[in-house]
Amino acid sequence: MLMNLFKFKGGVKPPTNKTQSLGLPIAIAPMPSRLVVPLHQSIGGTPRPVVEAGDKVLKGQLIGEADGWISAAVHAPTSGTVIEVAMHVQPHPSGLDAMCVVIEPDGKDEWIVREPVDYTSLTPEQVRERLQQAGVVGLGGAVFPTHGKLTASKTVPMEEMVVNGAECEPFITCDDLLMRERAEEVVRGIGIFRDLLQPKKVLIGIEDNKPEAAAAMRAAVEAVGEDFQVIQVPTLYPAGGAKQLIRVLTGKEVPASKRSTDLGVQCFNVATAYTAWRAIAHGEPVVSRLVTITGNVHEPRNYEVLIGTPMDELLKLATPHPDTDGIVMGGPMMGFLVPRPDVPVVKATNCLIAHSDRLFPPKAPEMPCIRCGSCAQACPHELQPFEMYWFSRARNFGKTQEYHIFDCIECGCCSFVCPSRIPLVQYFRFAKSEIWAREREKNAADQAKERFEFKQYREEREKAEKAEKLAKAAAAQAAKKAAEAAAAAAAGEAPAPAAEASSPAPVAEPSAADAEKAAKLATIQAAMERAKAQREAAQPKNTEHLTPEQQRAAEEIESRRATAGLVPPETPVNEKSE
Amino acid sequence: MFAPAPFLLKDTSVSQVMTQVCIALVPGIAAYAWLVGPAILVQLVIASLAALIAETAMLRIQKKPLAMFLSDGSAIVTAWLIALTFPPLAPWWLVATGTVFAIVVAKHLYGGLGQNPFNPAMVAFAICIVSFPALMSQWPSVGLQLPLVDQINVILGLAPRVDALSGATPLDAMKTALKLGEGSQDVAALLANQDIYGNFAGRGWEWVAFGYLIGGLWMWQRKLITWHVPLAFIASLVAISGALWLYNPAQFASPLFHLLSGGAMLGAFFIATDPVSGCTTPRGKLIFGAGAGLLAYIIRVFGGYPDGVAFAVLLMNLCAPVIDLLTQPAIFGMKDTGKGDRS
Numbered sequence: 001m002l003m004n005l006f007k008f009k010g011g012v013k014p015p016t017n018k019t020q021s022l023g024l025p026i027a028i029a030p031m032p033s034r035l036v037v038p039l040h041q042s043i044g045g046t047p048r049p050v051v052e053a054g055d056k057v058l059k060g061q062l063i064g065e066a067d068g069w070i071s072a073a074v075h076a077p078t079s080g081t082v083i084e085v086a087m088h089v090q091p092h093p094s095g096l097d098a099m100c101v102v103i104e105p106d107g108k109d110e111w112i113v114r115e116p117v118d119y120t121s122l123t124p125e126q127v128r129e130r131l132q133q134a135g136v137v138g139l140g141g142a143v144f145p146t147h148g149k150l151t152a153s154k155t156v157p158m159e160e161m162v163v164n165g166a167e168c169e170p171f172i173t174c175d176d177l178l179m180r181e182r183a184e185e186v187v188r189g190i191g192i193f194r195d196l197l198q199p200k201k202v203l204i205g206i207e208d209n210k211p212e213a214a215a216a217m218r219a220a221v222e223a224v225g226e227d228f229q230v231i232q233v234p235t236l237y238p239a240g241g242a243k244q245l246i247r248v249l250t251g252k253e254v255p256a257s258k259r260s261t262d263l264g265v266q267c268f269n270v271a272t273a274y275t276a277w278r279a280i281a282h283g284e285p286v287v288s289r290l291v292t293i294t295g296n297v298h299e300p301r302n303y304e305v306l307i308g309t310p311m312d313e314l315l316k317l318a319t320p321h322p323d324t325d326g327i328v329m330g331g332p333m334m335g336f337l338v339p340r341p342d343v344p345v346v347k348a349t350n351c352l353i354a355h356s357d358r359l360f361p362p363k364a365p366e367m368p369c370i371r372c373g374s375c376a377q378a379c380p381h382e383l384q385p386f387e388m389y390w391f392s393r394a395r396n397f398g399k400t401q402e403y404h405i406f407d408c409i410e411c412g413c414c415s416f417v418c419p420s421r422i423p424l425v426q427y428f429r430f431a432k433s434e435i436w437a438r439e440r441e442k443n444a445a446d447q448a449k450e451r452f453e454f455k456q457y458r459e460e461r462e463k464a465e466k467a468e469k470l471a472k473a474a475a476a477q478a479a480k481k482a483a484e485a486a487a488a489a490a491a492g493e494a495p496a497p498a499a500e501a502s503s504p505a506p507v508a509e510p511s512a513a514d515a516e517k518a519a520k521l522a523t524i525q526a527a528m529e530r531a532k533a534q535r536e537a538a539q540p541k542n543t544e545h546l547t548p549e550q551q552r553a554a555e556e557i558e559s560r561r562a563t564a565g566l567v568p569p570e571t572p573v574n575e576k577s578e
Numbered sequence: 579m580f581a582p583a584p585f586l587l588k589d590t591s592v593s594q595v596m597t598q599v600c601i602a603l604v605p606g607i608a609a610y611a612w613l614v615g616p617a618i619l620v621q622l623v624i625a626s627l628a629a630l631i632a633e634t635a636m637l638r639i640q641k642k643p644l645a646m647f648l649s650d651g652s653a654i655v656t657a658w659l660i661a662l663t664f665p666p667l668a669p670w671w672l673v674a675t676g677t678v679f680a681i682v683v684a685k686h687l688y689g690g691l692g693q694n695p696f697n698p699a700m701v702a703f704a705i706c707i708v709s710f711p712a713l714m715s716q717w718p719s720v721g722l723q724l725p726l727v728d729q730i731n732v733i734l735g736l737a738p739r740v741d742a743l744s745g746a747t748p749l750d751a752m753k754t755a756l757k758l759g760e761g762s763q764d765v766a767a768l769l770a771n772q773d774i775y776g777n778f779a780g781r782g783w784e785w786v787a788f789g790y791l792i793g794g795l796w797m798w799q800r801k802l803i804t805w806h807v808p809l810a811f812i813a814s815l816v817a818i819s820g821a822l823w824l825y826n827p828a829q830f831a832s833p834l835f836h837l838l839s840g841g842a843m844l845g846a847f848f849i850a851t852d853p854v855s856g857c858t859t860p861r862g863k864l865i866f867g868a869g870a871g872l873l874a875y876i877i878r879v880f881g882g883y884p885d886g887v888a889f890a891v892l893l894m895n896l897c898a899p900v901i902d903l904l905t906q907p908a909i910f911g912m913k914d915t916g917k918g919d920r921s
Contacts, residue, residue: 008910254911332586333586360586370592370853373804
């Protein structure tokens with residue numbers, strides 16, 4: 001089955017160092033003294049703990065419930081007692097704590113009731129849900145919940161399904177041995193994915209430095225009776241990166257801005273397929289995985305390890321050399337030194353490398369960049385790392401984005417080839433985290449601004465509404481009063497004020513800006529009308545009920561004013577005060 | 579506590595890169611010493627010493643780590659390029675002045691290793707040919723093989739600079755002859771004088787150029803340089819010289835003459851390929867190389883200087899940042915065609 005392969009640009013050829021750990025078959029790691037199972041072991045929502053200290057659990061029992069669709073359940077790796085649900089240091093370069101369920105094994109390793117199913121009797125939706133409940137996540141290292149990748153794009157037909165058995169990182173051999181020893185279950189797992197996604201073809205990519213694995217997979221594909229193609233791809237780091245393998249096998253390039261399903265392709269790791277099969281056909285959730293123990297040790301080997309096993313206990317199995325001074329989780333190109341030797345194995349742990357200066361000599365001091373361009377030639381995403389370095393260093397993060405820093409997959413090829421020994425990937429991680437931090441800050445500021453502006457708007461609106469109400473009320477009152485006054489004056493000879501009194505009504509227009517002013521005006525006008533009406537209607541009555549003393553006093557005042565040559569007595573005092 | 583990933587690193591360093599550039603210069607230097615005169619070896623020593631002294635002083639002043647930067651080899655590469663582009667019997671102080679200027683001004687005052695916008699060796703050449711045009715134009719008359727001791731004496735100023743010692747480069751001689759001849763001189767007739775022009779371009783010099791070509795191809799094979807700059811340089815030089823040669827073979831020398839004379843080969847493989855001052859994108863390198871080749875021809879044929887490579891490279895250095903900016907390659911997944919490159 002010859003097929004044309006494609007190339008990706010760049011890539012490097014570090015010494016593979018795989019033979020060391022390939023000499024022996026997979027061994028089952030002994031039961032550790034205790035298991036620390038982090039709840040957050042996949043991309044997405046952190047599962048909620050459903051057990052508490054003192055609970056007895058069985059192997060495979062749910063201990064963390066998936067939180068949301070992009071989240072995967074977590075299970076007890078063995079039977080025993082929950083000691084605590086507490087914060088513990090994570091196998092992450094940050095060294096931060098996260099919630100873990102600590103289990104003391106009872107040594108019986110007693111399973112829950114497992115319910116194998118024939119998945120063909122289930123709807124696709126049910127299969128996806130089962131995978132989520134079984135905690136099946138991408139075991140290539142990204143730990144994305146697998147069920148979330150098993151829905152084809154609605155608009156783009158699924159053309160190829162790529163199965164990743166490339167394992168391009170040096171030192172790591174767990175996928176190699178999995179394919180050699182458990183090929184059939186891998187193939188059956190791929191069958192589940194194929195049935196859910198219905199791709200036109202299934203391409204299994206394996207680097208050509210693993211002929212045994214490829215042969216085993218071919219035999220298994222034939223034995224199961226599938227039409228999957230097992231393809232040996234040239235050994236070139238990072239051929240096992242999902243985007244690179246998709247490129248090599250299909251010629252498609254998935255940019256950072258798109259999902260692979262948008263291009264009609266989806267990619268799964270072989271170990272993921274294996275765990276999917278175990279979950280569906282055996283009812284076994286993901287409670288263990290294969291881990292390569294290698295590096296500065298006497299007996300490098302692959303072990304099947306319970307999730308939550310402390311790394312230092314595991315490393316002892318391979319008898320590390322005395323000068324071992326740390327544990328690298330993952331490969332030497334993208335892995336990291338764990339913050340403490342006793343952090344637990346998680347679903348993302350594919351390899352532990354005992355670190356020593358003999359194995360990985362300390363790096364020479366960083367020199368200035370000479371723009372030799374080696375990094376650009378090595379970059380599998382065809383970026384210009386030296387330009388991104390320059391701008392990252394200068395904290396000119398906008399520029400780094402112009403040079404597509406978010407297309408960087410942090411594979412480490414640039415750092416590998418740099419003659420100036422510049423830790424380029426570190427600069428890019430720094431730049432990315434700064435950009436994220438700024439974006440978060442900006443979002444927070446934007447939200448605050450939005451909130452403030454809305455508050456202002458709301459206050460304005462309320463004020464306007466109040467003013468409008470006031471104006472309406474005032475106008476109504478004025479109209480009422482005026483009408484009353486007019487009615488009162490109807491007996492007299494002044495109907496005009498009544499007609500005038502109705503004039504404030506149009507002022508009560510709901511124009512928000514003028515409302516307040518209008519309200520004031522209306523009040524004033526209404527008051528004036530009122531006064532006028534009162535004056536005209538009521539003044540004559542004022543003098544009717546005067547006592548003789550008052551009458552006299554008034555007359556005295558009038559006469560004084562008259563002698564002083566002052567204003568005629570008709571001018572009311574209250575008009576001046578207006 | 580530890581350096582971060584990748585933990586595996588390729589066995590490479592700046593000093594390895596620079597050492598390999600020096601090794602690549604060896605075939606050219608050997609031909610130079612054998613055919614033109616061993617004085618070049620003395621000049622290489624003088625330039626190297628001047629470069630190391632200047633480098634040490636500048637590192638001291640800036641309080642930069644001495645051992646790390648002195649061992650990077652970049653100063654030696656600059657020194658050797660200066661020695662190889664200056665006349666072999668130039669007085670020692672001229673070479674030393676050029677080198678010190680290159681290291682102090684062109685390199686360190688712009689920030690040191692990796693920061694210089696202009697090729698330091700070419701800055702030295704330009705400064706010296708502008709300041710000391712006579713001395714920079716005195717090339718040994720071909721066929722005159724002075725004993726090494728006498729050559730050293732001339733360089734050190736212990737012997738008088740006899741006029742007979744000094745001639746012009748074949749390139750300069752050709753230009754002068756054509757200019758003086760005012761059309762009556764024929765290129766073919768001039769080239770017949772094998773004493774000056776050897777078999778193709780210049781007696782002895784053509785083989786030196788050939789040595790640079792060998793070294794350049796080795797650097798390409800070792801992936802120290804890519805093919806873009808040398809090929810574009812050579813192609814554009816051949817294109818323009820070929821066009822004018824076809825137009826009037828009596829007045830314009832052949833592409834072969836231009837390729838193998840002056841600093842063409844040294845420029846194409848060792849100077850225009852300088853990554854610090856040159857372009858870095860594939861298309862940018864093509865433009866840079868082609869521009870340098872074209873300008874070198876125009877300056878050497880129509881300009882007032884014996885050769886045009888230095889000025890051509892400096893002019894292209896000026897344009898490099900903008901060329902890079904305008905020629906950024908499409909990245910993975912963002913090309914027009916998703917497919918291609920079937921292996």
